[in-house]
Amino acid sequence: MAHVYFCLSVFVLGGFLGLPWLPNSDGRVTREMLEAVGVSDVSELFGDIPDEVRLKRPLRVGAGRPLSEAEVYRLLTDKADRVSSCLEMLCFAAGLAPHYVPAVVLEIVGRSEFYTSYTPYQAEVSQGMLQALFEYQSLMADLLEMDVVNASMYDGSTALAEAFLMAARVTRRRKILVPEFANPCYLKVAETIVKAQGLELVTVENGADSGLLDIGDLKRKLDDDAAAVYVEVPYFYGPIEEQVDEISSLCHSHGALLVAGVDPLSLGLIRPPGDYGADIAVGEGQPLGLGLNYGGPLLGFFGVRGERRLVRQLPGRLIGMTTSMRGERGFAMILQTREQHIRRERATSNICTNQALCALAAAVYLSLLGSSGLRELSRTIAVRARYAASQINRIEGFRAPAVGRYFFKSFAVRSELLSAEEVRRKLLAKDILVGPVVTRLPKLGESFMVAVTEIHSRADIDRLVEALEEVVGDV
Amino acid sequence: MATFRQAKWRELLIYELSREGRRGFAAPSFEEDDAGIVDVGELVPPGMARRRIELPEVSEVEVVRHFTRLSQMNWGVDSGTYPLGSCTMKYNPKISEHNPLLSKLLYVHPEQPEETVQGLLEVLYWLERWLAEITGMDRGSLQPSAGAHGELTGVLMIRAYHENRGEKRDEMLIPDSAHGTNFASAAMAGFKVITIPSRDGYVDLEALEAAVSERTAGIMLTNPNTLGLFEKDILEISRIVHDAGGLLYYDGANLNGIMGYARPGDMGFDIVHLNLHKTFASPHGGGGPGAGVVLAKGELVNYLPVPLIAYDGEKYYWDYSVKHSIGMVRAYYGNIVPLIKAYIYILSMGGEGLKKATEQAVLATNYFISRMKEVEGYDIPYAAGVPRKHEVVLSAKPLARDYVVTAEDVAKALLDYGVHAPTIYFPPIVEEALMIEFTESEPKEAIDYYARVLAEISREAREQPENVKKRPVNTSVGRLDMVKANRMDTYIPSVRFARKYGRKIPPL
Structure with missing residues (x-):
């Protein structure tokens, strides 16, 4: 001390x-x-x-x-002097990606009537948070084209775990099919949480060139014991799955639920999960106006189609609109008989405290964006990422994207001359952060991840490309 | 009685404010695409382009006014008394919101090398050390994001511990007064829940003796319990469960009642979770983000989730070498922001200050009890005359029995006087329960006022019970129709759902 x-x-x-x-x-x-x-x-x-x-x-x-x-x-x-942020270096790290946090979002979540409040147990005196959370649910529902979105989960990884548990409850089955190219961290977390209830995760391969799900392998592993098929659009390693309609109908023909994991900011360009028949849509809401905060707080979103058999098994808090005895419009927490404080050991989940303030931030962010803002932002991110990949691909010794043709903001770069870890270290010496390095996926060889967002200028990307040229030039 | 009227804006939904073409956002330009020259077909695979998006379109000033008005129709600790029992709604220091470390953190990426975040890791390291000292445990994981997440982590550790020793123990013991999350967490980890009854507000030792067996995995306990009573037989409870081969899990929601006086580790607990958004003054954010740090003692340290924060004498780093770790329970390291706020709180208070906070919280509870002695209409069931710790549970049963004014009616009436209601109908072993926790933050005058309001409500219940039933009338909206809100054929969980299923959005 x-x-x-x-x-x-x-x-x-x-x-x-x-x-x-x-x-x-x-x-x-x-x-x-x-x-x-x-x-x-x-x-x-x-x-x-x-x-x-x-x-x-x-x-x-x-x-x-x-x-x-x-x-x-x-x-x-x-302490702060001994921390450098992404703004002091050049950060292209993936998993979470640096997105700009608008001042309006900081202003609103900084209002102490919001941040010093508790879960809105007394609805009449908490209409502000309740309406804001109802709007979060509504905005996310329209973003995802899912009918019912809960008031938040801890993060994308626990949302995925809860999706698997929910699918098992709905179908009374225990096998979950997960793509090889899914977020490896999410799969680890999901496994920690779901195996206690006897669920089994079975990996379905992705094509080494296309990056898309191997439909033959899916057909071999998909049977009437499957509770869910998980698909990521885009996959953690970059490729945008384009066989979603086929996967969806295969999955449903066996009575399994389709769980889709998506990047919310990609949905200005890419079809939303509700459009291809997803029963549950989950993911990480951090791109929607949250800081990186060294990995937390984050925002898990969780949406389902409006069918009763699904809504009854929804985990977490849900806000609904109703009227007061005086006939005014009002908001309250609803369907609480699913929850732990009433249903105890028969609850759909143990979650109580969630990430409400982060959901508020996302509501403010999506309100600022609107339909045209979202389209524009999705597009500008995808164009930047495409520019970055094509520039990197020109350098001898690198292949970008390492797999597949289409990607959104993150893609794997294959390093053919140096180990991926060595490239990462050499870039770091130039104050450029990429990663994580791809491990345990021989299909991708020596690869590392790169994420490009709206905060990266063309000059930033050119600096990354120059640095990569220098790195291989030294070989 | 002070008059109170909450703000009441006729605030439309953000959707109802929408006008096509408005926007509150401009994307940064990128010269490669300034003229929109890149074809969508180059960015998205065939058949995967999105056609329609139905988000509202609003300008920046409208967004700011909308959410500012909503904030004015919300109640926080900064608005006034907020004595939710077991939620420990203490004051959230403003230094925690405005400091250079927090503002920097917005753009700190979890993949950054440890050398670039030493100042932050140092904060996390000392926070873990201090929490271990406060609870009498050895090591802790900062990963869990909330209390219930900590509970799940803890029971998964208990499960792994027994499995690793080749023992099949599938029963979790939980007192009937426990927090609802305990039951749900145990079930989520695959345990069968065995409920232990209370005797005069304490764990019934005979029932506990009878319940333990070779199938007992452990017991989940909070101490002080949800009645605010210290489980004085805790060493006996510990002996009974340990002798049967089970473990003791400490639900830290009520730690504010004993800090500096007693430590779970010294009472025999093997695993502890803490709610940093309760005891350690991180704001609750209207329902989160919280932080549910889990700490363990002895052999159980080897089961903590990875990574753990560590220091090798020169630098701080993340340690993944935990022998029997249950794995990761979320992405990355935890909810860093509330963790930093807890660090700031402990640093500001010091050891003496934390003990003082507990003393002041317990004094507040017992002072309130003394104020309530002359107030008719409420009982304090169980353990008469024993001082309560962080909270006290009143029963409005006399009012309910004689005037049909329930705990919920009392709660709604309280809102009319510019204070928040207590936690109600919990714990279930108290009828018409009003569970009140002022914490150390509430000035004496505010506690006096709260007692006077309860007396006033009791008077109104006796004289004009129909008036109490109509409350609240001074809040943004009146009492809500919860039947309509919850019925599967009338509920409205989103604007999209209303559109799709033809549910009419109620007029303002």
Whole structure:
């Protein structure tokens, strides 16, 4: 802890009676309250804690004493100085990609009536958050063309896990078919969560050249034991699946649910999951106005078609529109008999606290965009990514995209002369971040991921291309 | 009684504000495509181009006004008293919202090399160390995103622990007073739930003895419990469950009642989750994001999700070498923003300050109880005379019995006086429950006022019960039709759903 002390200024507060967040800690107020309770010291209120479990020394945390706001601010400045952001380097990392966070979004989520509120249990006094979440659900429903979208999940990975669990409940089956090119991190998380209930993930291959799902392999593995078929559009490694209608009808002919994972910002260009018959649509909402925040908070979105058998098994909170006894329009949490606080061990999920403030951010973001803004943004991202890939592809020693022909913002780059890890490291030395490096997928050889978004200018992309030229030039 | 009237805007849906061609956004230009020369066919595979998009089109100023007005029809800790029991709605320090680390974080990518984020990793490292010290545990994972997510993580660890030892233990014991998430988390991890009854508000030891067996995987317990009572037999509970080969899981939702006085690790708990958005003052965000850090002791450390934050004497790094790790429970490292806010809170308070916060929270509870002694209409069931810790559960049963004014009616009436209602109908072992937790943040005068309002509601219930039933009348909307809201043939979960199924959007 020495280095925490080290950062402190020399000013010492006069005792902690001055702790500004404890309004009754002033001696006189405390005394009045103790008198009313009928005890002489506050420790008497802890008299029922057995001696054997009592902590008999002070907690050793923080700086050893309370710090003033000014001291904390200085300390945080020091920490921030030892963090570089994507704005100080050039960041083309995928998985999450850096998108611009509009000032309007920060302004609205920074309103303390929103951020200091709890889950809106008392609807009449929480109409603001409830209407905003209803609008989030509605905007996402139209974006995805799914009828019912819940009020959020933790992130894309847990949304996917919940989709698999829901498919198992709806179909009473346990086999889940997942594409080889799906987000590897999501599959890992899903496996951790679903295997406790005996679900089994079975991998379906993607074509080594086309990057598309191998329909023959799908047909071999798809039978009447399958609860769900998962498809990603686009896949984590880049390719945009174009056989969605065929996959959808194959899946449904065996009574399985189609689960689609999508990038929300691609939906200004690419057909939405509802349009090709997805029963459940999930994904990561971070592109919709959330910061990267070193990977969290994120926003899992979860939408289903409007059929009762699906809605009844929906996990998570849902906001609905109704009227008040006085005939006014109003909003409230609905269908709560699915949820843990009522249904307990028979609930559709244990989720309680979700990512409401992130859903609010997404609602504000989508409101700003509108239909034409979304089209424009999707397009500008895809054009930039296409430009980047075609420039990289011209360099001897790199192939971009490594697989498939069409992609949205992320694509794999195949390195033919150096290991992908070496390329990544050499770019890092030039303050350029790419990645992650593709592992455990021999089909893609030595590859690394690149993501291009609206924040990258042509000059940024040209700098990446030059750096890659230098990297192979040194070989 | 102070008069209160919440803002009431006639605020249309963002869809109803739409006018084609308006926009609140301009995409950055890119010279390759400034004239729109790239054909969509080059960007999207054949048959995959989207045709129609039905999002509303609104200008920036309209978006800002719309959501600002909505915020004015919302209630936060910054608006006033918010004593939701078990939710620990304490004040959210503003330094946590406005500081250089947080603003930088917006553009920090999780794939960035550790060397570029040392300042941040240092914060996370010390946060983990401090939380381990506060709970008496050895190591913790920052990954879980909320309390329930932490619970799921914890019970998955318990499952893996027994499986790894070749034992088939499929029963999870949970007291009848426990948080609803405990039951759902245990079921989600594939356990059969065995409910343990309470005796005078505490875990019934005889029932517990009778319930444990070679199938017992563990017990999920919160201490102080949801009645605000410290489970004084905790060492005996620990002995019974451990002797049967089970583990102890600590639901940290109620930690604010004992910080600095007792630690779960010293009570025999093996795994703990904490709600940093409760005890450690990260804002709740209207329902999240939270942070549900999970900590473990001894052998159980080897089952934590990866990665763990670590320090090798020179640099901070992520450690993936956890022997029997259950894996990852979400993408990346956790909800970093609320984690940083918890760090700021602990740093600002120090060890003494945390203990003081607990003392002040417990004092607030018992002071409120003393104020309620002369108020008719409410009981405090179970363990008469025993001081409560972080919260107290009142029962409005006398009002319900004599005047048909229920806990829900009392809650709705409270809203009319410019305060938020307590948690109601929980725990289920209390009829007409009003579960109240002021935390250390509520000034004495606000607690006095709350007690006076409850007295006033009780008076109105006795004299004009029909008036109470009509409340709230001072909020943005009146009491809502929840039957219509929930019926499968009338519910409206989205504008699209209403369009598709021909449900009429109610007029403003």
